[in-house]
Amino acid sequence: MWQMVQTVFGGPEVFEREEAPRPEPGPGEVLLRVVATSVNAADRKVRSGRNDKLGAPPLVLGLDVSGVVVARGAGAARFAVGETVFGMVFGGANAEYVVAHQDRLAAVPAGLDPVTAAALPVAGLTAWQALAAVQPGTRVLVHAAAGGVGHLAVQIAVRRGARVVGTARPEHHGYLRDLGAEDVIDYRAVDFTTAVGEVDLVLETIGDDHTERSLRVLGPDGRVIALEGPVAHRDSRVERFFVEPSTAALDDLAAAVGGGELTVHLAAILPITELAAAHRRGELGGVRGKIVLTAE
Missing domain, CATH: 3.90.180.10 (Medium-chain alcohol dehydrogenases, catalytic domain)
Structure with a gap:
């Protein structure tokens, strides 16, 4: 072969x-x-x-x-x-x-x-599992919202009743609003920490200083789900996420795509x-x- x-x-x-x-x-x-x-x-x-x-x-x-x-x-x-x-x-x-x-x-x-x-598999399971605790009315910030994980996370969070804000380049803003994002921020022109307001959950997909900066926008009991960075963080509000293979979750994802609920x-x-x-x-x-x- x-x-x-x-x-x-x-x-x-x-x-x-x-x-x-x-x-x-x-x-x-x-x-x-x-x-x-x-x-x-x-x-x-x-x-x-x-x-x-x-x-x-x-x-x-x-x-x-x-x-x-x-x-x-x-x-x-x-x-x-x-x-x-x-x-x-x-x-x-x-x-x-x-x-x-x-x-x-x-x-x-x-x-x-x-x-x-x-x-x-990787992007879908990551978004599906990382957002497992999202409830109707939860305000969620998704970094790199148009990316592989991000565009699925926006849809999954919206499907679960969340209000979603995303960071993305301007050319993706209309696309993300069509997916259901409430607001989209151009991260290259605007400091998201001054533009987002309080959120309940941040899906941090980028790394670098984004985890630390994301802590500034958390409301009471808010959390940062970090896909990058150290396993343990000094701040207990940061949870380092690792995707887990799951036949049941893959079945759910496939059904959502096949049923037109997820693109x-x-x-x-x-x-x-x-x-x-x-x-x-x-x-x-x-x-x-x-x-x-x-x-x-």
């Missing part, structure tokens, strides 16, 4: 296509023929060496996957051979085949295209041969939604 491998940390140019033995699924695992994957911020951080969660090179990246089950390991009875599924893997999806545990996958329903499904915006659909270009585009910033890579 082929795979897109990196043998050193570095820029997008490190990716090379190579031939490798096809993996075999272990207990509870299935072997997928990859249909599509997508690029997440975590992929770019691992590639550059800023995140060591996958270890040292050689590495094959790719956390999101949609694909067709071609073989099953012992005890992997949840999905049939030939069934199309989607979900999370911890690296390896930038390849012709990848092994995934059945508990991190869900079936792609009839109302969801497999290419679109590949954009959902996944695809900024681009590229062949996997343009993996480096996809990483470069993501690093430039300003991407609306997700960049998806097709393996076929």
Whole structure:
């Protein structure tokens, strides 16, 4: 089989296509023929060496996957051979085949295209789980609201009855209001801490000083859900969030998309041969939604 491998940390140019033995699924695992994957911020951080969660090179990246089950390991009875599924893997999806545990996958329903499904797992689960405590009337600030996690978070929060404020570039403001955002702030022209007012929850997707600054806009009992930064923060109002694979949550996300309640915006659909270009585009910033890579 082929795979897109990196043998050193570095820029997008490190990716090379190579031939490798096809993996075999272990207990509870299935072997997928990859249909599509997508690029997440975590992929770019691992590639550059800023995140060591996958270890040292050689590495094959790719956390999101949609694909067709071609073989099953012992005890992997949840999905049939030939069934199309989607979900999370911890690296390896930038390849012709990848092994995934059945508990991190869900079936792609009839109302969801497999290419679109590949954009959902990491970003969708992050937004779905990070906003689990949102109640009707909650005022939520979403940073980078037009991004992969952000545009889904805006919709999920609105769907749960929240009043949503987002930060984004001006070209995305109309789009975010169409998704239901109550207000949108141009973070490059305005200091959000002076423009937002009090909020009950901040979904902090950027890092740097955004977590500290977000503390200034919290109302009584407010919290910051931080996707970046240290595991423990000096301020108890900051909760460091880590996404958890979940078949049940993936089923809920797929049903929401298939039912028209949630829209996944695809900024681009590229062949996997343009993996480096996809990483470069993501690093430039300003991407609306997700960049998806097709393996076929």
